[in-house]
Amino acid sequence: MLNEVSPSLFLDNIPDEIRFSSQRHERILRFIDEYVYSPDFKEESSGFDELSERDKETVSKWANRIHERAEAFAPQITSYLLSIIDPGVELLDYKLANGTMLHKEKTHTVKTVDGLKRKIIADATLDYDGDYDMAGLNIRDGLRYTIIIPKEIYLEKVDEYLHKLEDMGFGPIDAKNHWVDHDTFWRPENKAKWPTLRYQGINAKIMFPNGQDVFEIQFHYPMEHQIKEGSTRDLYNAYRAVDLKYQNGEFNPEDETVDWRGELQLFRMFLQFTIIPPDTKEMKACDYRFVSRVNRNGNSRGK
Numbered sequence: 001m002l003n004e005v006s007p008s009l010f011l012d013n014i015p016d017e018i019r020f021s022s023q024r025h026e027r028i029l030r031f032i033d034e035y036v037y038s039p040d041f042k043e044e045s046s047g048f049d050e051l052s053e054r055d056k057e058t059v060s061k062w063a064n065r066i067h068e069r070a071e072a073f074a075p076q077i078t079s080y081l082l083s084i085i086d087p088g089v090e091l092l093d094y095k096l097a098n099g100t101m102l103h104k105e106k107t108h109t110v111k112t113v114d115g116l117k118r119k120i121i122a123d124a125t126l127d128y129d130g131d132y133d134m135a136g137l138n139i140r141d142g143l144r145y146t147i148i149i150p151k152e153i154y155l156e157k158v159d160e161y162l163h164k165l166e167d168m169g170f171g172p173i174d175a176k177n178h179w180v181d182h183d184t185f186w187r188p189e190n191k192a193k194w195p196t197l198r199y200q201g202i203n204a205k206i207m208f209p210n211g212q213d214v215f216e217i218q219f220h221y222p223m224e225h226q227i228k229e230g231s232t233r234d235l236y237n238a239y240r241a242v243d244l245k246y247q248n249g250e251f252n253p254e255d256e257t258v259d260w261r262g263e264l265q266l267f268r269m270f271l272q273f274t275i276i277p278p279d280t281k282e283m284k285a286c287d288y289r290f291v292s293r294v295n296r297n298g299n300s301r302g303k
Contacts, residue, residue: 015186018194018270028267031260032238047121055132062136063116069213070110070143077215081145084164089157090148109144116142140205143215151221154278155288158202158219162290169209175290176203179277186273195265197272200224202288224275235271239264 020028048059081091111119116139124135149157162173178199185193202219220228242261277286 014273015188017191018266018273020267020270028263032234035238048117058132059117059120059136062120062132062139063113066116066136066139066142067110067113073208073213073215074110074143077143080165080168084161085147086157088150091145111142140214141216145215145217146225147217147219148222148225149219151278154219154221159290162204163293165206166293170206171292172207173290173292174205177286177288178203179286181286182276194269197269200272200275200277204290221278227271227275235264235268239268
């Protein structure tokens with residue numbers, strides 16, 4: 001939760017550029033709380049209403065298809081995952097209640113149709129030169145699971161669970177490691193990269209045995225996941241909305257005593273700094289690669 005993340009809790013070697021005093025920290029928390037939960041807060045528009053009728057039809061077709069198939073497959077996938085995880089490992093999804101409490105609500109997340117439309121439009125614009133069919137075809141997280149593993153067995157269990165799924169007939173499995181080497185990433189010479197760090201953890205896109213559908217698993221450990229869900233979710237929403245208002249000229253920097261867009265970005269980097277990867281001593285997490293059993297004696301299919 002936001003109020004549980006305090007600058008006084010963390011290492012003395014935090015870079016000066018993202019160091020927050022207690023007063024600055026409290027000011028950020030108040031702004032996020034007042035902004036995100038104010039009646040005037042608006043989520044970023046998807047742009048759907050501005051599309052042509054043909055493009056609306058394409059985007060809707062993919063959004064509805066992905067949503068319906070995710071809903072249909074979720075019970076079976078949930079059953080498989082519950083059969084392979086160990087005591088002390090949790091299959092869950094955290095939801096925020098009024099921005100203050102974390103509650104375990106369900107085992108999986110199916111993206112809403114509106115959320116899928118927003119993602120398809122954004123992906124088409126950024127990655128597929130406006131091709132909504134290609135964007136829809138490449139959505140891989142319509143059905144997403146979160147697995148929380150104790151830090152001391154994190155890497156061992158990620159590897160074990162992915163191989164168990166492969167033995168059940170799932171795959172190929174595209175596992176990406178988003179951990180950074182904490183000791184090197186935050187050096188001053190890497191400062192240009194700091195704003196690009198938006199997510200830490202291991203993310204796996206897993207093909208169904210039917211060879212068509214894909215679901216996602218995010219692997220986290222408890223403290224890191226709590227910071228991600230309880231601290232950065234509202235921060236991300238506030239930053240996205242404030243950034244959009246700056247772009248639209250609705251925020252005039254000359255009228256503001258604080259550059260809130262800059263402050264929110266710096267605070268996000270501060271929170272990322274506080275997340276220490278598992279196996280810090282040997283930094284094994286930063287070298288993690290899933291290797292398919294099929295190719296373990298030859299060329300790896302792991303990503």
